[in-house]
Amino acid sequence: MELAAMWEYFICWTEHHPGLASWVQAVGAVLSIWFAWWIASRQSRRAEASGKRKDEAKCLALAEMITYSMSVFETHRGMSNDMADVQRFRDDLSMAKAILDSVDLFSLPDPDLIFQACSARRLIDKTVIQFNDPFALGYPAIVFEAMTAIPAIESLAGNIRSCKEISKRFK
Numbered sequence: 119m120e121l122a123a124m125w126e127y128f129i130c131w132t133e134h135h136p137g138l139a140s141w142v143q144a145v146g147a148v149l150s151i152w153f154a155w156w157i158a159s160r161q162s163r164r165a166e167a168s169g170k171r172k173d174e175a176k177c178l179a180l181a182e183m184i185t186y187s188m189s190v191f192e193t194h195r196g197m198s199n200d201m202a203d204v205q206r207f208r209d210d211l212s213m214a215k216a217i218l219d220s221v222d223l224f225s226l227p228d229p230d231l232i233f234q235a236c237s238a239r240r241l242i243d244k245t246v247i248q249f250n251d252p253f254a255l256g257y258p259a260i261v262f263e264a265m266t267a268i269p270a271i272e273s274l275a276g277n278i279r280s281c282k283e284i285s286k287r288f289k
Contacts, residue, residue, distance in 0.1 A: 170288045173227035177285030180221060180231060181278045184238045187214040188274035195267040208249050215242045231284050234277045241273055 132138055190210045197203040218239045226232050245266060 174285045174288035176225065176227060177231055177281050177288065180226070180235055181281035181285070183217050183221065184234070184274055184277045184281065186217055187238060187242055188271055188278065190214045191267045191270045191274070195263050195271075197262060204249065208246075211242065211246055211249065215239075215246055218242055228284050228287065231281060234280050234284075238274060238277045241270055245270065 190207070190213075194203070194207040194210065197207055218235065221235050223232050223235060226235065248266070
């Protein structure tokens, strides 16, 4: 049977079934509603996944900012009482402080993440105060490693671990 004959048969058949148009319209309406729901659902899932990726990226970015702060303490861990060494440490510490101060706490996706950022900021602020006021320091830089560097490195490493754990909530 050729195509023209099939088409003629189909037209004839539809003319003999007057309720068919209503059924076709009903099925078409149901299909269009389902299709609209499917598109909206798909867009919603994509937006949610994108939001989670952004939140995970914020967690990991904060971890890297804190890692930079930790590297300052690691780099200057064995510094001497030489004023040039102390000044280099102050300069690097000021950079770490500026980096952490640039974090918008209100944009962080999790309260635990805000706590980690604030904890790292407090540690850096405390160290800046100590090294900007020689009388507040209370001990020579020769014991810097044991009194300041090692505790700071351990504390910041804990902040970094927490940030990375929090980032797993957004996968």
